[in-house]
Amino acid sequence: MTAPVLHVRGVLLPSSEPVDLWLADGVVHTEPVPGAETVHTGGWIVPGLVDAHCHLGLGAGGAVDEETTLDQATTDRDAGTLLVRDAGSPSDTRWIQGRDDLPRLIRAGRHIARPRRYIRNFAVEVEPDDLVDTVAEQARAGDGWVKLVGDWIDREVGDLAPLWPADIAAEAIARAHELGAKVTAHCFGERSVAELVRAGIDGIEHGTGLDRDTIDLMAQRQVALVPTMINLATFPEIAASGQEKFPTYAAHMRDLHARHHDTLRAAVDAGVPVYAGTDAGGTIKHGRIADEIVALADLAGAEFALGAASWRARDWLGVPGIAPGESADLICYDANPLTDPAVTAHPARVILRGTVIA
Numbered sequence: 001m002t003a004p005v006l007h008v009r010g011v012l013l014p015s016s017e018p019v020d021l022w023l024a025d026g027v028v029h030t031e032p033v034p035g036a037e038t039v040h041t042g043g044w045i046v047p048g049l050v051d052a053h054c055h056l057g058l059g060a061g062g063a064v065d066e067e068t069t070l071d072q073a074t075t076d077r078d079a080g081t082l083l084v085r086d087a088g089s090p091s092d093t094r095w096i097q098g099r100d101d102l103p104r105l106i107r108a109g110r111h112i113a114r115p116r117r118y119i120r121n122f123a124v125e126v127e128p129d130d131l132v133d134t135v136a137e138q139a140r141a142g143d144g145w146v147k148l149v150g151d152w153i154d155r156e157v158g159d160l161a162p163l164w165p166a167d168i169a170a171e172a173i174a175r176a177h178e179l180g181a182k183v184t185a186h187c188f189g190e191r192s193v194a195e196l197v198r199a200g201i202d203g204i205e206h207g208t209g210l211d212r213d214t215i216d217l218m219a220q221r222q223v224a225l226v227p228t229m230i231n232l233a234t235f236p237e238i239a240a241s242g243q244e245k246f247p248t249y250a251a252h253m254r255d256l257h258a259r260h261h262d263t264l265r266a267a268v269d270a271g272v273p274v275y276a277g278t279d280a281g282g283t284i285k286h287g288r289i290a291d292e293i294v295a296l297a298d299l300a301g302a303e304f305a306l307g308a309a310s311w312r313a314r315d316w317l318g319v320p321g322i323a324p325g326e327s328a329d330l331i332c333y334d335a336n337p338l339t340d341p342a343v344t345a346h347p348a349r350v351i352l353r354g355t356v357i358a
């Protein structure tokens with residue numbers, strides 16, 4: 001059975017021109033295809049949304065089963081996320097890539113952390129001496145990205161501290177690059193991000209500890225930043241739960257949170273490429289890409305936010321947007337998300353590989 005031929009008409013963002021698109025055999029056509037059924041007209045069209053920091057196959061306690069993973073991926077898809085850059089998963093989620101009804105997935109293999117220096121059951125845990133080899137293993141296991149935990153609470157110090165000596169991190173990043181993979185890292189504090197950017201890393205997750213010089217270096221090298229705004233909003237809760245045993249850490253987290261808007265705004269202004277990521281999968285629920293777009297719009301405007309979650313993110317990840325012959329992955333909205341980014345919470349049509357999903 002072949003899927004029906006579809007037709008949509010609307011303003012294709014970020015341009016302001018109305019277009020007619022025909023969707024047949026899973027791909028976009030800009031010339032009429034006979035027998036098409038019009039499924040949306042008079043609205044706005046956006047290339048399928050991208051969640052650039054999402055965890056499929058991960059729950060609060062670690063790996064989850066396939067049924068739960070399917071539910072996560074379906075929830076993200078129905079919210080408009082049609083491309084996921086996974087930021088580390090303890091589950092083998094390659095099966096998702098064989099399913100036409102699920103979002104496209106770029107995997108990062110497993111998180112890499114040190115023993116007792118990250119959330120239990122999430123990461124491959126190794127000492128620094130084994131970092132280079134472990135990065136090589138995860139580079140081979142993933143789809144071009146390796147995820148390091150750059151910093152986390154050090155209970156002996158009672159504060160955030162880097163997990164990896166800078167020279168070993170630099171060696172590990174160089175090894176990933178030899179294998180054709182890029183490296184990104186979870187960094188909350190000041191020191192880890194400063195060291196890892198200088199060590200040649202390709203991406204930073206969160207980035208609340210960025211200083212002026214590191215921001216400038218990221219802009220110069222076009223190091224990607226995925227702040228995960230809706231996760232940063234939970235810093236006060238994280239601080240409160242650590243207050244009694246680790247008051248220095250708690251104060252540090254509150255300070256990073258208090259400054260995060262200014263810190264990230266400085267990164268945007270300097271030209272650091274910033275992308276939308278929800279961090280769904282640990283404690284953040286799936287399907288919240290619209291919340292992240294709204295938070296990024298508050299930081300840097302609606303067009304910036306929507307680009308960060310769609311066309312700019314696709315360019316960065318090397319996945320085509322809406323063009324003749326490319327996969328028909330697109331979202332239709334009844335109102336203009338550039339006027340009100342909250343519109344993204346209510347897609348009128350989610351179309352994946354030429355099929356209406358929702």
Ligand SMILES: [Zn+2]
Pocket residue numbers: 053055087279
């Ligand atoms: Zn994450």
